[in-house]
Amino acid sequence: MxxxxxxxxxxxxxxxxxxxxxxxxxxxxxxxxxxxxxxxxxxxxxxxxxxxxxxxxxxxxxxxxxxxxxxxxxxxxxxxxxxxxxxxxxxxxxxxGMAMQAGEGNQQLVTVMGTLKPSWLTPLSFHAEAIEDVLRVAVVSVEDMKDVHPGLIIDQLQRYPALAKKEFVKAILPNPIQQAHRNVTPLDIARFVERPEGLQWLKDSLAPYAKLYPVLLLPPILGMKHSQKIWEQLCSALNVKIVEMVSIPPGVAGLxxxxxxxxxxxxxxxxxxxxxxxxxxxxxxxxxxxxxxxxxxxxxxxxxxxxxxxxxxxxxxxxxxxxxxxxxxxxxxxxxxxxxxxxxxxxxxxxxxxxxxxxxxxxxxxxxxxxxxxxxxxxxxxxxxxxxxxxxxxxxxxxxxxxxxxxxxxxxxxxx
Ligand SMILES: Cc1cc2nc3c(=O)[nH]c(=O)nc-3n(C[C@H](O)[C@H](O)[C@H](O)COP(=O)(O)OP(=O)(O)OC[C@H]3O[C@@H](n4cnc5c(N)ncnc54)[C@H](O)[C@@H]3O)c2cc1C
Missing domain, CATH: 3.50.50.60 (FAD/NAD(P)-binding domain)
Known part of the structure; x- marks a missing residue:
């Protein structure tokens, strides 16, 4: 043809x-x-x-x-x-409906390897400057989640002089999709959170940590098509600042x-x-x-x-x-x-x-x-x-x- x-x-x-x-x-x-x-x-x-x-x-x-x-x-x-x-x-x-914003200069994003990565234009949920102003931060993962280990993330983050004195705590949420019969990825959870029952699960699971920690660091699990709305809803309902971390592939935010x-x-x-x-x-x-x-x-x-x-x-x-x-x-x-x-x-x-x-x-x-x-x-x-x-x-x-x-x-x- x-x-x-x-x-x-x-x-x-x-x-x-x-x-x-x-x-x-x-x-x-x-x-x-x-x-x-x-x-x-x-x-x-x-x-x-x-x-x-x-x-x-x-x-x-x-x-x-x-x-x-x-x-x-x-x-x-x-x-x-x-x-x-x-x-x-x-x-x-x-x-x-997926606002991207630049900062004053390069922003430092938090990765699931516990490193800081310079980037310029990023979705709002990745902006990590909220960590600078607080002492206590919860680093969240999900049970059976591959490649997101709060202990490792905390150890690595505390090597940065500006973060060394922060009080980080590990928070492991129960795995909501047990039937996967394999390790879950941030993409699995992001797709689940896109559904009403998934969003409710995330809200309920984060609530106890939100009472104690003003900033929650999460893998990128805040939904797919409606990520900004989900991020805004959770931050407002739990009165907390949620920051998504950059994960390794599959790249939820890239998708x-x-x-x-x-x-x-x-x-x-x-x-x-x-x-x-x-x-x-x-x-x-x-x-x-x-x-x-x-x-x-x-x-x-x-x-x-x-x-x-x-x-x-x-x-x-x-x-x-x-x-x-x-x-x-x-x-x-x-x-x-x-x-x-x-x-x-x-x-x-x-x-x-x-x-x-x-x-x-x-x-x-x-x-x-x-x-x-x-x-x-x-x-x-x-x-x-x-x-x-x-x-x-x-x-x-x-x-x-x-x-x-x-x-x-x-x-x-x-x-x-
Ligand atoms: C794991 C990983 C993570 C990254 N993370 C980031 C990040 O967070 N931020 C950032 O800024 N950069 C990141 N980068 C770098 C960034 O992804 C690339 O530099 C950039 O996206 C390249 O885009 P591109 O469109 O030029 O090429 P590609 O994204 O490689 O696209 C090439 C396209 O051409 C198609 N193609 C090739 N040959 C043919 C053919 N003969 N016929 C038809 N189609 C063909 C391919 O199928 C593909 O669709 C990352 C790179 C990697 C590998």
């Missing part, structure tokens, strides 16, 4: 969904082709903009952007577009944000094709004519005026590797990496590794360029982790770069 649209976006991580939405909001007909769900679904759902530069913690990400290398995606799209993309997401989430964005795609009229993989591209005279996908029903050909590729990195499927070489998977663009694969990674586990920054080289319009800076594909833009020149893990800039570059690519394509 052959289909024609204005813009084809590939990948439904945060970069692809943002690009598709912004292009559709400019009045374009947009098709979004995607194989899997992207790493938003396994993340905290908080938007890290920039936590560290050259290994040093950053208080204000925007002030620190000038210290990034010139080819860093933030330097290419510019501070104004980074801010605009954050405002855009804030508005989208606010309208969907909440993904749902908000998927609903917006539907409302904006984006044609979303899931479980389909782009396997071929047709390029003529420096422009992409069409992409071919394969799904259970066979092959489809997708023509468009322009294309936005947001296929992620090694994890997402956007980058392929073999000993001594790496490439972008849709157009087969070679990535500039040393032939000696040993040089790809730093001997130190937290060192500066080349493989973490490998990706497509682009210009300010996010179009791919060769070593001399000449555009290789004039109707194709790249966004998100597929871009080279940054290391989201050590910088703590993952969703921030994906959002800003997806917004930039979608907005520019929408104006053409």
């Amino acid at each position: 052959n289909r024609k649209t204005d813009i084809v976006v590939v990948g439904s991580g945060i970069a692809g969904m943002t690009a598709a939405l912004t292009a559709a909001q400019s009045g374009k007909k947009v098709t979004l082709l995607t194989h899997g769900v992207g790493s938003l679904a396994i993340s905290s759902g908080s938007i890290d903009v920039l936590g560290y530069v050259n290994g040093k913690a950053v208080a204000d990400p925007f002030a620190a952007m000038a210290d990034l290398p010139e080819n860093h995606p933030y330097r290419l799209v510019g501070e104004a577009d980074v801010r605009a993309s954050l405002d855009w997401l804030k508005e989208l989430c606010g309208k969907a 909440r944000l993904r749902e908000v964005m998927k609903k917006a795609l539907n409302e904006a009229g984006v044609y979303l094709v899931e479980n389909t993989e782009v396997v071929r591209s047709e390029v003529e005279q420096g422009a992409c004519k069409a992409l071919t996908t394969v799904a259970t029903g066979g092959e489809n050909r997708w023509e468009a005026d322009s294309f936005i590729i947001a296929t992620g990195g090694l994890l997402g499927g956007g980058i392929g590797t073999a000993p001594g070489k790496a490439w972008e998977t849709i157009f087969g663009l070679p990535l500039d990496m040393p032939e000696n694969t040993e040089e790809w990674s730093s001997p130190s586990i937290f060192g500066d590794s080349l493989f973490a920054r490998m990706g497509v080289k682009v210009n300010e319009a996010l179009k791919p360029v060769d070593a001399e800076g000449s555009v290789i594909l004039n109707n194709v833009r790249f966004a998100g982790r597929i871009l080279g020149g940054y290391d989201f893990a050590t910088e703590k800039s993952g969703h921030g770069v994906a959002l800003a570059t997806g917004w930039h690519a979608g907005t520019l394509a929408g104006k053409e």
Whole structure:
């Protein structure tokens, strides 16, 4: 089958969904082709903009952007577009009843590993500054809950000088879904709390602790679609401040944000094709004519005026590797990496590794360029982790770069 649209976006991580939405909001007909769900679904759902530069913690990400290398995606799209993309997401989430808020500078979120993680734009229930003003905090988990151990969390948190003198207490709630016959995850409980009997269970179980402790630290279990409402209701009914902690995958809050964005795609009229993989591209005279996908029903050909590729990195499927070489998977663009694969990674586990920054080289319009800076594909833009020149893990800039570059690519394509 052959289909024609204005813009084809590939990948439904945060970069692809943002690009598709912004292009559709400019009045374009947009098709979004995607194989899997992207790493938003396994993340905290908080938007890290920039936590560290050259290994040093950053208080204000925007002030620190000038210290990034010139080819860093933030330097290419510019501070104004980074801010605009954050405002855009804030508005989208606010309208969907899941308010996201930034603080004065980077916020420190509490993780279920008992660490503090810098992030910028986060759902209200993750704002942890309430802990600063109180002495007594209950760290809550649920019986049989995998990966959330209050003892470990407390031990780790007390290593931070600012928290060392706090009086933390462990609180283990009874497991309300015994029939699972396995360890429960925060996602299981969040889905249960979305139901009226689940919300009642949580309220009753937290009530004794709320009488003694002004702040309760919880795994992300405050529902899925109605998390903000549930958080507000519980805080008000129990007269307590509840703070959700960042959990390891499955990322409950990432799934909440993904749902908000998927609903917006539907409302904006984006044609979303899931479980389909782009396997071929047709390029003529420096422009992409069409992409071919394969799904259970066979092959489809997708023509468009322009294309936005947001296929992620090694994890997402956007980058392929073999000993001594790496490439972008849709157009087969070679990535500039040393032939000696040993040089790809730093001997130190937290060192500066080349493989973490490998990706497509682009210009300010996010179009791919060769070593001399000449555009290789004039109707194709790249966004998100597929871009080279940054290391989201050590910088703590993952969703921030994906959002800003997806917004930039979608907005520019929408104006053409
Ligand atoms: C476990 C984990 C937790 C994280 N937590 C956070 C966090 O809390 N905050 C934060 O800011 N950052 C976080 N990050 C980083 C952040 O998730 C990523 O940097 C960012 O989301 C990348 O988004 P993306 O859209 O560019 O790529 P991805 O999310 O990887 O999406 C790529 C998409 O492209 C699709 N795709 C790939 N190839 C094809 C193809 N050929 N055909 C069709 N579709 C294709 C994939 O299926 C997928 O849908 C985390 C990362 C991980 C791994």
